Amino acid sequence: MSVGDTTTVRQRAHRSVLTAALGDLRALLGERMSTGDSVLAQYGRDESWHRPQLPDAVVFPETTKDVSDICAICYRHEVPIIPYGVGSSVEGALIPVSGGVVVSLGRMNQVLSVDPGNFDCTVQPGLQRRALNEYLRDTGLTFTVDPGADASIGGMVATRASGTNAVRYGTMADVVRAMEVVLVDGTVIRTGTRAAKSAAGYDLGHLFIGSEGTLGIVTEITVRLFPIPETVVAMTCCFETLKQAVDASVEVMQASLPVARIELLDDLMIDAVNSYSKTAMPVVPHLFFELHGDPESVRRNAEAVEEMVKAAGGFSIEWSENREEQNRLWRARHDCAYACMAYRRPRKMLTTDVCVPIPALTDCILSASEDAKANDIVAPVLGHVGDGNFHMVLLIDPDDVDEIRRAEGVSRRLVERAIAAGGTCTGEHGVGLGKRDYLVLEHGSAAVETMRAIKRALDPKGLMNPGKILPESQIDTA
């Protein structure tokens, strides 16, 4: 029997398994399963540069029981399961590299309860963060995690998302209190409680947060909320050089000034935003600040920030206490990803996402930016610098093999420098497909083996979102 024959036999076996699984799913879900070409194409891609791939089917559960039944069927037939929120991953975390069944959680998008007295609410995973905040508006509370994209809460759990104001309010790892999770065989478990803290056994919650759908499907999430601040002051500041801007942000952080957001945009990013969002900001590096609190403290702290950034070379400092004006400003900031993809000519993003100790931030940003220039890659920089986290968005043509190779080199060297400085290859986007090769470099092979042991314990057949997070074969670079 030749190799070709073997493959054909395997493919046939795979196809018959799949046919049986899809039959069972059809019986369960009826019209809430699709195998239509356009649907498969829609659920086979995300916002990253990674090549889309087609799943074998997309299912649309409406209840936890649906999700549990879907998993039980896939488990029985050994078919891959890929949970899907709104597809805003920038690391290929959603791409069905081994085919299988995409579980779209878009119909599970309800707010289940709000408890203002305990500052929390419980939602379904398909709910998007803007819709949640719209829902909460009259309660005086807000869901603070803001990764830019209007992501689903379930997707934000999956990638351990954070974003612009994590420096004050924390990341998804900090705000999730409790969850309901469906395991690969359909078993439903609960993690955490609605209490502010607990020491009751292994912390399963944090294990699922950031696991990118490789350990289970989150079907309910209780998140901590914060009061909408009485006063918000936004401040923008220009700098002549990137170094001045980053140094200023480091000084503000090291002075422990209570800022809610510090965002860095370099000159390229400002140029991209100006083009996309029809703004007219000076094309120089900027810092955007936001301070939250009572009027007196906020103004006093804003003055302290202003004094510090001026001394660091900042100019054209503008304050705003007007919420609408601030929203316009942040909307431009939130459109950065789309602004990048449209910058000069349509391209895809190879996004870097390192996060480093604050003292290493300036060197890390400057060397990355210089490396991109030296390799002729257009690469705007955007940073949640209060956390030591920044993104250099390497703009590439997915069909230009040499450009991809150069961009990957820039990205790899940036990650290597970040890890050497005590940082991480990904602050908030997750590993997906794009950062798998750095996992051993960051954690060491023994820690990655420990992760693999946990994966085997919870997903022995390797069906949950296969090909993500853990590197295929392990090479000890530690």
Next chain:
Amino acid sequence: MSVGDTTTVRQRAHRSVLTAALGDLRALLGERMSTGDSVLAQYGRDESWHRPQLPDAVVFPETTKDVSDICAICYRHEVPIIPYGVGSSVEGALIPVSGGVVVSLGRMNQVLSVDPGNFDCTVQPGLQRRALNEYLRDTGLTFTVDPGADASIGGMVATRASGTNAVRYGTMADVVRAMEVVLVDGTVIRTGTRAAKSAAGYDLGHLFIGSEGTLGIVTEITVRLFPIPETVVAMTCCFETLKQAVDASVEVMQASLPVARIELLDDLMIDAVNSYSKTAMPVVPHLFFELHGDPESVRRNAEAVEEMVKAAGGFSIEWSENREEQNRLWRARHDCAYACMAYRRPRKMLTTDVCVPIPALTDCILSASEDAKANDIVAPVLGHVGDGNFHMVLLIDPDDVDEIRRAEGVSRRLVERAIAAGGTCTGEHGVGLGKRDYLVLEHGSAAVETMRAIKRALDPKGLMNPGKILPESQIDTA
């Protein structure tokens, strides 16, 4: 062969295995291993009411390599390993219920590095928290987690400790950034990085935090530090009834006033503290507040707190901005455990530790206190009420079987009410021996099975601190 014979054969096999293991440990450690009676007795007990049991040996490693070699030897001979900090557990987490080798980390008590620019430091697990803060004094930074006892940092990792000011600065789950951990077979892994956040793979750090030495031994810990606040205002306030005091704390929390600590002491606890610490506080329920920040904000917020607690029935309100006076006050608070054990006549503590959603706090405390009275148990109450966490300290004579039975009843009903209200059986003390029976009630059997799967994956021979956290046999009460 009778059952008795089998036991004897087993015991003999056990003894020969043990002799071989101790021989290997002696060869490795020389005088840094002890099998002397007084040492075994010292390391076989903790601060709880659980009966002490003797380990077979106590070892005193000085390096990570020592710990790794010790684990490798114990793993080879299948001998239990019990990590030990300073023995301040109040849940029996340290008691060597299956014998084995206690690994005392007391000699690994160094500060390895401090990075003020990144607000963190790296320490060995045997370092105690007061010594760390003494070391940090000149840096202007402080390690904030304060469980009362002068615990070791490693022990605080093990129990996911928190304490009085977690409401502002977080628990060990929030402040630990990175760790070095020795697994059961001696493998050394690292978790986390020195960056403020990361989305790089499974969150091994949070898995070890709170695992009570059942998954590995932590040998290095990087913790986040905070600036010592410019101004600290302490405030004490008396109430006529327990209900008024708890309601006042709930109101302050729900108004989002930025307090750093809110501690509740009921009349019995005040009486115990007065006796033990030679203070003369009125024997009524008290709230102790602390506010941290710049002088203006702190005073303004302290006035808001005062106004609110007055309206809630508070009286005899006293402020202090004097650090020495505050320290004396908090020292009395920190001596609560010892004050309880000496109250009226020497007794042991059966300590409860529930943590509930804030709206459920008043009912939970009042019903617990009434239940203790109805069962004739002396049970002072102490609460980190800002987090919804409180301790009712049931004072018992360990030789009085009926008193223990009544106290366990009070404790069990309290836990059942807390879990029904969406809370947890333990906010900060951990599960140890004392809370194992509640794990299924709190998490459901499927979640406990998931914990068990993780335990098996990381400790397949079940050698790491056996008998802790996971219940022996599983009963589905979900």
